[in-house]
Amino acid sequence: QVQPVESGGGSVQAGGSRRLSCISSGRRSFCRAVTNWYRQHPGSEREFVSGIDRIGTTTYADSVKGRFTISQDDARNTVYLQMDNLNAEDTAIYYCNRVYAAPPSCRGNYWGQGTQVTVSS
Numbered sequence: 260q261v262q263p264v265e266s267g268g269g270s271v272q273a274g275g276s277r278r279l280s281c282i283s284s285g286r287r288s289f290c291r292a293v294t295n296w297y298r299q300h301p302g303s304e305r306e307f308v309s310g311i312d313r314i315g316t317t318t319y320a321d322s323v324k325g326r327f328t329i330s331q332d333d334a335r336n337t338v339y340l341q342m343d344n345l346n347a348e349d350t351a352i353y354y355c356n357r358v359y360a361a362p363p364s365c366r367g368n369y370w371g372q373g374t375q376v377t378v379s380s
Contacts, residue, residue, distance in 0.1 A: 283371075308320050353375075
């Protein structure tokens with residue numbers, strides 16, 4: 260397991276779209292991972308945005324449901340966050356979080372450095 264790396268952040272007009280990517284690849288193919296997106300507004304705690312497990316089951320925070328879509332490639336090395344109909348409240352640093360819970364030898368919690376998304380209103 261390696262540290263996730265986010266990309267795709269930048270500036271966008273309100274109502275526009277951005278697509279974030281999270282790349283994290285390890286040599287241990289048998290490790291089971293859940294990948295989450297979190298975001299942090301200035302002066303606030305990190306908050307959960309969306310998550311996807313190895314099978315493809317997805318979860319969304321109420322604040323982004325219907326606007327954001329999480330997905331992953333077939334190898335599960337890259338996780339995407341498609342963000343549509345962005346508004347100023349979506350301005351934040353977005354972090355990729357990969358959690359390994361099983362098997363025991365794989366257990367770990369890894370965070371990316373974050374990518375800035377700025378929405379102008």
